[in-house]
Amino acid sequence: MILYFSGTGNSQWAARRLADSLDDEVVSINRAMKDGHPASFRSERPLVFVAPVYAWRLPRVVDRWIRAARFEGNRDAYFVMTCGGKCGNAAAYARRLCASTGLRYRGLAGVPMPKNYVVLYDTPGAEECRAVVERARPRIDELARLIGRNEALPEQPIELNDRFRSGPENALFYPALVHDAKFTASDACVACGRCVERCPLNNVVLVDGKPTWNGTCTHCMGCIAGCPAEAIEYGSKSSGRHRHDLWTEELA
Numbered sequence: 192m193i194l195y196f197s198g199t200g201n202s203q204w205a206a207r208r209l210a211d212s213l214d215d216e217v218v219s220i221n222r223a224m225k226d227g228h229p230a231s232f233r234s235e236r237p238l239v240f241v242a243p244v245y246a247w248r249l250p251r252v253v254d255r256w257i258r259a260a261r262f263e264g265n266r267d268a269y270f271v272m273t274c275g276g277k278c279g280n281a282a283a284y285a286r287r288l289c290a291s292t293g294l295r296y297r298g299l300a301g302v303p304m305p306k307n308y309v310v311l312y313d314t315p316g317a318e319e320c321r322a323v324v325e326r327a328r329p330r331i332d333e334l335a336r337l338i339g340r341n342e343a344l345p346e347q348p349i350e351l352n353d354r355f356r357s358g359p360e361n362a363l364f365y366p367a368l369v370h371d372a373k374f375t376a377s378d379a380c381v382a383c384g385r386c387v388e389r390c391p392l393n394n395v396v397l398v399d400g401k402p403t404w405n406g407t408c409t410h411c412m413g414c415i416a417g418c419p420a421e422a423i424e425y426g427s428k429s430s431g432r433h434r435h436d437l438w439t440e441e442l443a
Contacts, residue, residue, distance in 0.1 A: 192215060192216055192218060192232060192234035192236060192237075192238055192239065193206045193209050193210045193213070193215050193216065193217045193218065193239045193241060194206075194217075194218045194219075194220055194232075194238065194239065194240050194241070195217065195218070195219060195220060195221075195240075195241040195242065196220040196221060196224075196241070196242040196243070196250065196252070196253045196256075196391070196411075197221065197241075197242070197243070197411075197413075197438070198243065198307070198389075198391075198410075198411025198412045198413040198416070199307045199411070199412050199413060199416040199417070199434075199435055199436050199437065199438060200416075200436055200437030200438035200439065201243060201273040201304040201305065201307065201435075201437055202241045202242050202243050202273045202304075203219075203437065203438060203439060204304075204324070204437045204439075205241050205271060205273055205302055205304070205327070205331055206239075206241040206271075207439070208328065208331045208332075208335075209239060209241065209271065209331060209334070209335050209338070212331070212332060212335035212336075212339070213236075213239075213335050213338060213339055215236060215239075216234075218232065220242075220253060220256060220391075221391040222391075223256070223260075224252070224256060224391045224392060225390075225391050225392075225393060227393075229259070229260075229261070230256065230259065230260035230261065231260065231261040231262075231263075232260065232261070232262050232263070233262075233263040233264045234262070234263075234264045234265050235264050235265055236265055237265055237267035237268070237269055237297065237338060237341070238262060238265065238266075238267065238268045238269070238294065239268075239269045239270075239271060239338060240253070240257065240268065240269070240270050240271070241270075241271045241272075241273070242270075242272060242273070243272065243273045243274065243411075244272045244273070244274040244275075244278050244279070244281060244301070245361075245364070245409075245410070246356070246357075246360060246361040246364035246365075247277070247278060247279025247280065247281055247353070247356040247357040247360070247361060248279065248280075248281045248284050248357050248361050249270070249272070249281060249284060249285060249288070250409060250411075251365065251409070252391075252392065252409045254284075254288055257288060257292060258288070258291070258292055262292075262294065266293065266294050266295045267294075267295050267297050267341070268285075268289050268294040268295060268296055268297060269297045269298060269299075269300075269334075269338055269344060270282075270285045270298070270299035270300070271299075271300055271302060271331075271334055272299060272300070272301050272302065273301075273302050273303075273304040274301045274302070274303060274304065275303065275304075275306040275308075275312075276303060277301060277353070278299065278301040278347075279353040279354075279356040279357040280349050280353045280354045280356070280357035280358070281299055281357055282298070282299040282346065282347070282349075283349070283357070284357060285299045297338075297343050297344065298343045298344025298345070298346065299344060300334050300344045300345075300347075301347075302327050302330050302331055302334070303323065303326070303327060303330070304323060304324065304327055305319070305320035305323045305324065305435045306435070307412055307416060307434075307435045307436075308410070308412065309412060309415060309416075309425065309428065309429040309432045309433075309434065310368070310373075310410065310412075310425040310426075310428045310429060311368065311428065313432060314432045314433045314434075314435055315433065315435070316433050317433060317435075320433070320435050324437070368410070369408065369409065369410045370406075370408060371394065371404035371405075371406060371407075371408035372404075373425050373426035373428075374402075374404045374408075374414070374415070374423060374424070374425055375423070375424055375425075375426075376401050376402050376422050376423050376424075377422045377423075377424065378422075379420045379421065379422035380400070380401055380402070380418075380420060380422040380423075381419075381420050381422075382397060382400035382401070383419060383420075384397055385417050385418065385419060386402045386413075386414035386417065386418060386423065387402065389413035389414055389417045389438070390411075390413060390414055391409075391411060391413070392407050392408070392409060393407075394406070394407045394408050395414055402414065402423065413438070415429060415434060416434040416435060416436040416438075417436055417438055418434070421434060
């Protein structure tokens with residue numbers, strides 16, 4: 192079973208390619224979060240969690256969701272993380288998550304995908320994004336082969352700065368940056384409601400035809416990347432930056 196969380200479609204795309212290679216089912220964690228019902232799953236095949244790296248770890252909302260969900264059947268758990276470069280020491284925290292939830296940790300691997308965190312970094316243009324996605328295909332296929340053979344994913348060497356990034360830096364990242372106070376919508380907004388639909392935490396609502404953010408944002412960038420009118424901005428940080436979006440609506 193392939194379970195994914197995705198804001199701009201990077202992890203959704205990776206999950207779909209893994210599922211095609213493994214002939215396995217795909218489950219949207221976004222949809223499960225949005226529905227708000229207790230999550231319960233049974234799979235006779237390994238669980239493969241696909242998610243982006245947030246400050247060199249699994250996103251906190253995904254960690255909490257896994258802890259609250261019920262999994263029956265196969266207890267093997269693989270983690271495939273889409274990232275801009277490295278995963279830091281994310282594996283250590285995924286291992287702890289498995290230990291506390293009764294899952295059997297089988298490894299964590301990163302898949303470089305187009306950078307999409309427009310509130311902090313410059314993002315590549317459309318052509319470069321396409322090239323990065325193409326380079327990711329053989330990496331995902333390699334991971335699918337390992338998972339299909341029930342092999343553990345190779346462990347990566349961890350340096351001191353990896354421990355710092357996934358530890359103290361991650362702890363500072365959320366209170367310092369992860370809030371929605373700076374999101375705005377310009378007059379270009381057409382009140383289509385796509386930002387409302389894309390938000391996995393039901394944090395965005397339309398008020399008088401304009402999106403309003405209500406304080407439970409996880410910075411998935413689904414609203415800003417998925418806006419067809421490019422009407423959403425994050426203060427001045429996102430202005431002029433390419434909004435990378437691979438999201439496929441039918442897999443939402």
